[in-house]
Amino acid sequence: MSDAVQPTAAEVRAAAEAVKTALDRHLAAVERRSGEDDPAVYEAFNQLAAAAETYDELLYDRYDEVTPFEIPGAEDALPPYTGPEEPNALSVLIRRDYAVVEPQRLLAQAQRIEAADYVEGAEADGSGTVHEALGTLFGEFEPDEIASRHKEFGLEEGDSTLWVTASDDQSDPGEWLEAPFEGVDPQRVVCRFDVSAVFDDEIADEIDDEGDFEDELDADPDEEDDLEPLER
Template sequence: MSEPTAPTAADVRSAADALKAAIDAHLAAVEGRSDESDPAVRTAFLAMAAAAESYDDALYDTYNEVTPFEIPSQYPESAADPDNPEAISVLIRRDYQIEHPGRLLGAARGLAAGAVDPELDISTVSGSLAALFDVFDPDEIHNRSDELGLLPGDGTTWVLASDPEAVADEQWFEDPFSDTDPERIVCRFDVIGDEEDDEYFDTFAEDGAEDEIDGIEVV
């Protein structure tokens, strides 16, 4: 396979012209947008970002020179509008006390016949937990908590507006809970033990205005 050729001076000039055109197109989209979430602006923004990155790469490869641009990887906050989300992320936290370690280890051993990763050491609590979560999804773990020796504690579920491209980008696996901006909450549901947290609804809503549907607050 042949090595890719380095960009020429003409390629750099062409990338610069493409960036100028993308800037003009973005400005035109902003000037003519119908509302804050006009998709034409988002499309123009992403095209401008791609053109800027292409120019930045060509300039560096040809002249060993850099630009002052910080190329964004996604569209900013308006693409994650909690009032009109284009995508969502659901963050769930459930706390448990390990009330019966022996029951936990026994449950893991009961699944050992072909269901558990043989590399997991199910003679330990941590290995048994890993085995059980490998076999059951979190909802099944919760439903079987007594059988597994777990005592449910508090829990919370946050539904956040997200950028569609960020949702499709698997790089978020490296730090899945870093972007938990409360401003992007679509709705949130808190449980204290087995009881709904009534105080939450009094303290979270701004100016005392809130809509509650079966324990879910729509922000």
């Protein structure tokens, strides 16, 4: 970065002071928290994340230096909760992704279901396609059971998420059936739980990085001159 656009030392110092202030506010919010999902804690967290990101950027631009810690950016966190403090109703929104990796296994399971129904007197639908087999499978089993037995059905798990949203009153019967997932307000999300292989990859990368660092620390002192400097 050219000298003309570099931040001043005073700007870096001010950003550092902002991080200190945000840390104090976050600790105070945690100490006063009214519950597990206190909106004041979320707000203080986001302010701390934003202050830390600003300081890290200015520190690097001015001194080519970085901080030894990483705080998730505010965009990665839920916005402050603005829903009712004592919700009268809630909605649970779930998305689970699967890949059909063994179509023949899926078809065989659907045929077993239909054969059992046929013995009991129901008419067999004849699931001859993956589309029909999926309809049979999800019509027979609850989604949680399919999630726990997905390999038996020739499926492979992908990402999944669960959102719990609060509302003042329960919806009227049939009110949202035409568009069940529209109009979800992130600020009324009480909590959410995400599952993704990307999280496992991030953890694995961190372990690999730590292992590489430890390997270099354990290297023969006589070979120290052959070590390359670690990149930050």
